[in-house]
Amino acid sequence: MIPVIDLQQGCVVHAIRGERESYRRLRLPTGTEAEAGAVAPIVQVLLARSRSAVLYVADLDAIQGGAVQIDVIARLLESWPALTLWLDAGFADRSAAQAAQAPLGALAARCRPVFGSESLATPAALAELADDPQAILSLDSRAGRPLDLAGCWRQPALWPATVIVMTLDRVGSAEGPDLTALAEARAQAGPSARDRCWVGAGGVRRPADLARAGAAGADAWLVATALHADAFDEKGGSG
Numbered sequence: 001m002i003p004v005i006d007l008q009q010g011c012v013v014h015a016i017r018g019e020r021e022s023y024r025r026l027r028l029p030t031g032t033e034a035e036a037g038a039v040a041p042i043v044q045v046l047l048a049r050s051r052s053a054v055l056y057v058a059d060l061d062a063i064q065g066g067a068v069q070i071d072v073i074a075r076l077l078e079s080w081p082a083l084t085l086w087l088d089a090g091f092a093d094r095s096a097a098q099a100a101q102a103p104l105g106a107l108a109a110r111c112r113p114v115f116g117s118e119s120l121a122t123p124a125a126l127a128e129l130a131d132d133p134q135a136i137l138s139l140d141s142r143a144g145r146p147l148d149l150a151g152c153w154r155q156p157a158l159w160p161a162t163v164i165v166m167t168l169d170r171v172g173s174a175e176g177p178d179l180t181a182l183a184e185a186r187a188q189a190g191p192s193a194r195d196r197c198w199v200g201a202g203g204v205r206r207p208a209d210l211a212r213a214g215a216a217g218a219d220a221w222l223v224a225t226a227l228h229a230d231a232f233d234e235k236g237g238s239g
Contacts, residue, residue: 001052002052002054002222003043003047003050003056004055004056004222005042005043005046005055006060007058007061007072008060008061010039010069010072011039012038039076040075040076040079043055043079053082055080055086056086056088059073059088062089062090062100063089063090064090065090070104073085084111084112088114088138089113089114091116091119091120092120092125093124093125093128094113094135097115101113112134112135112136114164115129115135116138116147116166117138117139117148117149118140119149120150121150122150123151129159129160130157130158130159130160132160136160136163137152137164138163138166138201139163139164139165139166139185141168142167142169147168156189159189159196162196162197163189163197164199164201164222165182165198165199165200166222167203168202169202171202174203174205176203176204178200181200182198182216182218185198198217198219198220199219199220199222200213200220206226
């Protein structure tokens, strides 16, 4: 299980079905609404509940064409020295990711770029990722249709070693993981599927969902809403 935070204007917001214009600030464990900049206490709770050494960060400002919230990213990396960040910031190609990471200096070694198929600009940009061990490809879809400017879904030979299957309309839905999309992506990969790390996203409600996802071939799953709701307690386990 990989915990997720969605950043918007310096705040952690609750992502629901990819409808970004309606996202609202999360509430702190005390029940109060988080103020701008109150990222650390939310991350602390998520890491404790998930017992993960990886945090997925979706920078919604950058994904929608704004600047990467690099100060927030740097503070997270500095605060948790053992943490690796997976950063989705709307990267159009590898050079855009490198430019975003450059201000991090040595911290960039613990910040892996996520390239969403909704953001990758061209087939050439996808081809750059094939042999990059740090690159993560997110195969994004909504309502059963790929969000795919560069034709990523149709070119499995160019997929890097880590692939996320992101069903946006399952995010925050509490409708269960989209195992059909995972199976379709693995089928697209053919024999090379066994050589990749497969990560799903969206819909997980409880530990049993993670068990189903693992049986379907997922190596990990991105989780936000269920962790914020504390659906994974000590007795139930974190999967």
